[in-house]
Amino acid sequence: MTIAVVGAGLGGLTLARVLHVNGIDAVVYERESSREARGQGGMLDIHSGQWALREAGLVDGFLAIARGEGQDMRLLESDGTLLLQEDTPEDAPLLRPEVDRADLRALLLDSLPEGTVRWGHAYESADNGVLRFAGGGTAPYDLLVGADGAHSRVRALLTDTRPAHVGQNVVELGIPDVDHTHPDLAAMVGRGTCWVLGDGISLAAQRNGDGRVRVGLSFYDTGEDWFTTSGIPFDDPAATRAHLIRLLADWDPRFTALIAACDDTIRRWPISTLPVGLTWPPAPDVTLVGDAAHLMPPVGEGANMALLDGARLGLALTAHPDDVPTAVREYEREMFDRTSAAARLSADLQELLMSPDAAQRLVAFFQPG
Template structure:
């Protein structure tokens, strides 16, 4: 029987790896033309997802590329007041190490047979046991797993739920090779995560494995049309940086200097989520993993849940290789409970970040009592 996985993200590739380990054939169909066709985003905080990598026989390779120093954190107010600084000892356990998403994806891809991923296959629909792609090609399937992310096309086969805007809009910028180009700013940011939380705004700076600092400037309690009315000229990077700084009045110049130092990559990103605890009735031959199933606020759970989805579904299929329906039912029961709890926790964290007293509330979260 044919297992088709749509999407070569973390969840889909983990599932493919688990099936490969258990001698079960599967094909991953990915719309991108090659594995290096586009950037893969920033760093990921991998904690619970380490269990999936252990099940997949990849934990040692993961630990070799993980950055323990990425667990460092600095929390500040916009006026520059340092509220919290946590520096990770060199011999600390890798409980929540950071890893470059591109490196983790490459690790998963390299663990699969060369022909496991079919690049350049943009899924459009599925009917009568066949997948259909944008270029007119088609392929058979007995089980279709949608691993196609936030804007999943496979999801429509199971539920009418669609991602909704959560009142957060982010402008992503970055400083390449910060240690060489801006050593003073590099020292301020530190080795891991640098958070500045204001009233309705925040700045999060994060070290990437390639020396780039990736920066997200968030504007909370803003609508879907905020980018159009913000006055940020995205087609003029220098003016966009200047406007971003204007939108942070009263912020310490040492912090806004991070924005002034950025290169010309300026990317708007509206934050959307699926309803926490989303479920769907059992549907023969189709299921979902990762953001396709449970898109959450970007507070550190999504990638971990995707890795676990792939591992749990892979184990269920290995236990029921001749009964896909039983395997999917077992997986969905576990996944709905696990990811529902993670989504509700993520929604609570999102509400905290959007609150007027976000800095003090986050400080209390990290230092209870």
């Protein structure tokens, strides 16, 4: 069985690891030139995905890098009113700990034999058991697994469906070494995540394991072209911060102080999703994992589903080592059901965040009854 995985994200690496511990080789082809080629984003809330890490033999390593205190949460209105505060006891079980995405990816990469990941291999096309790379080069496969994320090119082998913008655009900034540079803001954010909900705008400030606070400003009911039509001068970080502060002029000054304290690293992130319940006719030699299969709003389910996809597919292939089509059908049946439920939950929470009474509804969501 020759298994080619396109994409060295969480789902693809988990698949390779679960196969490895069960005595099956796979090769992961990644377009980035090295594991350090780009940043890996912020913190992840890993809950159901812990099962996958246990199947991969990595749960102890995960618990060593997980941050239980990252489960802390504060929810405020834009005028500074505190609606909800949840502080995690020191002896609380790690049911939903936060972990730095880069640390989790490193844990997976370091668990694989040298040469499993082939860097600098950008997918171009595939058919008849031959994978072709941009710039030349080919590789054989009995099974091709698209683990190449939201804008997956492998997905086109199975479905014409593409992600659609959901009316949310995020401007992401950050404050480095916040405890030393801005201890007052560090205290306000706390050890986990501080959410602030306003009218058509939300702010999420999240503590990272490296001492950085990532600040995400979400603008709702905005179009896919909002970054070019908003009038924000994104090529000038100082002017961008000033513009964002003006947009939050009626917010509590503590929140605009967060924006003012951010450095010049600014990311623009349009939010898109795949349709809830997306499926495709089974193919004997191609399947998808992670965002390539079921891109969801970024509300805490996507990374967990990717980890579970990788483990479930790995176990299906282990159970049917001489019958790839059967393994793929078995995996996809379970994956479609599981991820449809997660995508529906994510879409409902996304709709809640975009509603006029989001603050009150979110309190009810976290404290039902």
